[in-house]
Amino acid sequence: MSKPFLSLLSLSLLLFTSTCLATSSEFDRLNQCRLDNINALEPDHRVESEAGLTETWNPNHPELRCAGVSLIRRTIDPNGLHLPSYSPSPQLIYIIQGKGVIGLTLPGCPQTYEEPRSSQSRQGSRQQQPDSHQKIRRFRKGDIIAIPSGIPYWTYNNGDEPLVAISLLDTSNIANQLDSTPRVFYLGGNPEVEFPETQEEQQERHQQRHSLPVGRRGGQHQQEEESEEQKDGNSVLSGFSSEFLAQTFNTEEDTAKRLRSPRDKRNQIVRVEGGLRIINPEGQQEEEEEEEEKQRSEQGRNGLEETICSLKIHENIAQPARADLYNPRAGRISTANSLTLPILRYLRLSAEYVRLYRNGIYAPHWNINANSLLYVIRGEGRVRIVNSQGNAVFDNKVRKGQLVVVPQNFVVAEQAGEEEGLEYLVFKTNDRAAVSHVQQVFRATPADVLANAFGLRQRQVTELKLSGNRGPLVHPQSQSQSN
Amino acid sequence: MSKPFLSLLSLSLLLFTSTCLATSSEFDRLNQCRLDNINALEPDHRVESEAGLTETWNPNHPELRCAGVSLIRRTIDPNGLHLPSYSPSPQLIYIIQGKGVIGLTLPGCPQTYEEPRSSQSRQGSRQQQPDSHQKIRRFRKGDIIAIPSGIPYWTYNNGDEPLVAISLLDTSNIANQLDSTPRVFYLGGNPEVEFPETQEEQQERHQQRHSLPVGRRGGQHQQEEESEEQKDGNSVLSGFSSEFLAQTFNTEEDTAKRLRSPRDKRNQIVRVEGGLRIINPEGQQEEEEEEEEKQRSEQGRNGLEETICSLKIHENIAQPARADLYNPRAGRISTANSLTLPILRYLRLSAEYVRLYRNGIYAPHWNINANSLLYVIRGEGRVRIVNSQGNAVFDNKVRKGQLVVVPQNFVVAEQAGEEEGLEYLVFKTNDRAAVSHVQQVFRATPADVLANAFGLRQRQVTELKLSGNRGPLVHPQSQSQSN
């Protein structure tokens, strides 16, 4: 057997291995929830911008594949502007820190914020026409913000501290008609890729199939002109020629060139020198604004459809007064779902804010109809997750900034640490996510069923059904006294 | 070429084969309904319990993959209790034989069955507090029972003969946000795995990928304590430490240990010595109860949402008087869908009960908007199924206990045997499943379209459109007389 044959053979074997491994990883995807082990995840990738930071989790983590979601954490410096972008997946954003303003562009809705036509007073700074734009909204720490699929939005930090937000992209949502890859379309600027893992695979695959050098870009031999000019930026407008943009938008060539944003190094979060000038009702207290919006949303579903253009998109769920469950020794829980924030009906998402005091326990429970994603905002504690076979797939300490996936129906319990409390947010992939608590199931089950299921005596069953707190928030030391 | 190299080569080849075969089986899954052959399926696996038997169909059968469902047949002995369990997939259960009681635990619903507080009369048997629990329901042969996803339920045989039930788990239902693997979560006891095929694959895969000895369980090196104690049972509580359970539920350590159910050999169906003591309205006739429930359900959809806690979950469809289609010589058909049993709207499932008398034919028809699963309850007959290319993918005798998958739009016809009738149940994956009958399509089509489509003469078309029964239930010998 000659040497060349041998190396050819090895090469072939190598080739098969790689192809087959690729498919083996696909095999996982189909059995995506056979998780014999769940890990607490921290961001895998960071993109630094002029005025902020974008961190993403690799969507190929088995846990995230199972839940069918992707996550992004953004830090926007004061005076930082996150450029307008949209995604085919609906997004739910939680504001961890800071405050800001957000502008969505709903198609078909009018520009309801207007500068007076005859405003001569500001002549120093503006010689042009008075501006107008769609409604903008103020938000702050503790807010949940809902962004429907395909709707562009921008965010601006008008506060004094960095604005930190965690966003869920529900890639397996029915609204996303593309595949499960997270996609963010930027309207402008020169954003850097936010999920490089999905990019690399693409190139690898490409190479493998066509045996062509990396860097070949699809469709080039078909394109007729301007291939040189094509693709300086990464925004969607950079894919059009400046000549076409000038024609279409009836602008000068220079303006059109800037729309394509060549060689902009600021990335997706840019600094606004001197602060962003927008039309913003002043003298209004944030609290008042909220009150007003609350009233509007309480008119319910009918109102929602009549006033789609003034739709409420955010709700604060971290305030103590907003608690849905409360135990003064153990902690509090509040929920935002399509009953409290009707837009969530369209997103099919909801959220839960949990604050456990020191040693406080959120007793074992499961999500009936949703996957859930637990993100630790502050403090430390321990999370236990059990699968259908009774295996503890997660039983670990968690700390600030970590993400834990709790698949549908898996039983989970959380406990705050001894030294500090635990504060976390749970994203849920259902707008009417419901929870079942083991303790409440015990109470609702006939004593004799429990006695036979667990081999307990009558006395023990009574203890199980009647001692302990009624609710799922428990403080271990205080239990016996409180009964 | 040396011997070692050769064996290394063979080994590699072997390895590739197995990996590639694994993916080839995935290939099937994606093209899961290219069935050139359908088989009648009998259970593949059995789990014997103290007081009953659980039989399951391997969910990897191409037919079951196409329909996206899993099936379980349970036999519960008299005084047998099937322990509380839940599943992320909605379940539809048909009672083949016997009678029993069932208890569901709906979250947020009160314990509406109560013993009087001052009950001194029963002091002999109970020294403890009076018991209370959620509503329980009686069921019997011929009932369809709907179990929503994530809702735990237990079942008890209070009759004199074995209780036999067949359950459909609709793993491809929108309510199941996990993958297509069937999962049953047991709240208590030490159940044995019901779908070992999905387990084995998991271990195999694990081994293959990590080249680690079998038995390594995920997450162990991360777990901090109690790894010894972890995992004696298979219920979801066995994944928690008894110390944590004692803290959470405020019970003694011994009670908590039993909640984890170590070394219980009774499996998922246990015997209740002396019969199960539950709070159960006596002196009521089953028939009366049904009457009452029927009236409630007739108030329709609005009533459903107002009284979610007293929701009707079952309906008898085997009674002759309940027939929707009837031909005294051929047979009868009754249907349960979201119009007769509103909860089915949430499950997106329905069922059809068919009884064909000797030689009776259910003429060719297809399911417009559902896959269907035909389970033979009694008797024998013959089933014919034709696919889109006109191939007879099934044309065989069927007998009691067999399951036949009829994919959406495939044309199917059933005929009872000459010696005994044929009784079967059809599960359908749509709560408003609709059927189109070939004969009725002929009647609704202009005569000249039929003449040209089939090359028939006018006389033959008239014969085709007007002779034969109007309905789909046909008795071959009686046809000519009856017209």
Added chain:
Amino acid sequence: MSKPFLSLLSLSLLLFTSTCLATSSEFDRLNQCRLDNINALEPDHRVESEAGLTETWNPNHPELRCAGVSLIRRTIDPNGLHLPSYSPSPQLIYIIQGKGVIGLTLPGCPQTYEEPRSSQSRQGSRQQQPDSHQKIRRFRKGDIIAIPSGIPYWTYNNGDEPLVAISLLDTSNIANQLDSTPRVFYLGGNPEVEFPETQEEQQERHQQRHSLPVGRRGGQHQQEEESEEQKDGNSVLSGFSSEFLAQTFNTEEDTAKRLRSPRDKRNQIVRVEGGLRIINPEGQQEEEEEEEEKQRSEQGRNGLEETICSLKIHENIAQPARADLYNPRAGRISTANSLTLPILRYLRLSAEYVRLYRNGIYAPHWNINANSLLYVIRGEGRVRIVNSQGNAVFDNKVRKGQLVVVPQNFVVAEQAGEEEGLEYLVFKTNDRAAVSHVQQVFRATPADVLANAFGLRQRQVTELKLSGNRGPLVHPQSQSQSN
């Protein structure tokens, strides 16, 4: 190393290669929308019939996999009858040319078109019973026709020119519970396979797995009788024995044999000698009929459900007067969605008709909640499509008969050629498909956000926001004058 071993080795390698390549193509499917290049597609396969032509696009094109759809173009000669067929996927048909009649068979609906019982006048041609059938509908060029899943329909060309229609089969629609393979079930005749690509794969796979000679058909060894007779035609009735059909439909053996359609060479579109005789209200103008139907549909959703049997299934969207957007220099656009044609709510599909005059531009926009399929009816022009990374995945001339897939959220712009206009239809995979226009997003965004995003001066922003047309239809030369 001996020769035999070497060839065995090569054989094995070959075998692995093919298996792994099969899976590698599956890999694409999962990442089905990572399109770095989109191609304009022309039909890949043609089936010639006695009175027409069926052309199909290979559903394995990456673009079509991403959109989850299949396409068929049918040409029916005058007096040609397309035989009754149905599909588990809902269909949307656009009539490119000609006119005809269509008959749907809705289950449970009565035969509302009747010949009078005592019609002695036509005795010459018909000695039989008077005919009756379900409602038939007339359609013509410019009509969109909606066919729900599982509902059989036939089409007849009663005009003087060939009838040309393009049909979308939405295989990824929630109504299709089978896999993504397009399936057409013919009730009669001997149709030739329309999507041979999906067939071949099936046989290949079969061969590969079982190492059996081609032609083995599943289930044969299980079939008890008539295997010789089975399968002469390709219609669903050809899968039943003529004896069984005769029994079931109570017809003579000869009629039953013809139902199975052996050795019919006419394929799926047959010629009707002397024209099709159907019951058809005469003396009515098509326009009147439409008027009437329009009124009915305007009663909205409630009316739809009350009169499911007389449901409106088609709407003309090519008429100039029907335009929703109009610019006398650039072109016009009309849309059919579930608001204009309520049945589309059940199909979850909609359509857009676009006519661009010479040089006219449909400015950059994206589909918020739908994939879209652009089919060029007439003329020529240029289409540009940009993905989330700012790459121009398509930037080419398009001509009559070509199909271009525009995935959800990808930015697209169309421009008619210099010499002739461009007329195209867009199928959309959402019954309330919404579009966002880049120009309108600019207008709705605060000037300072645009200035900072694109590095523009105030003057340039004002130019961008206020110059140019308000609407998305633009004529490049006329822009500056029109403002």
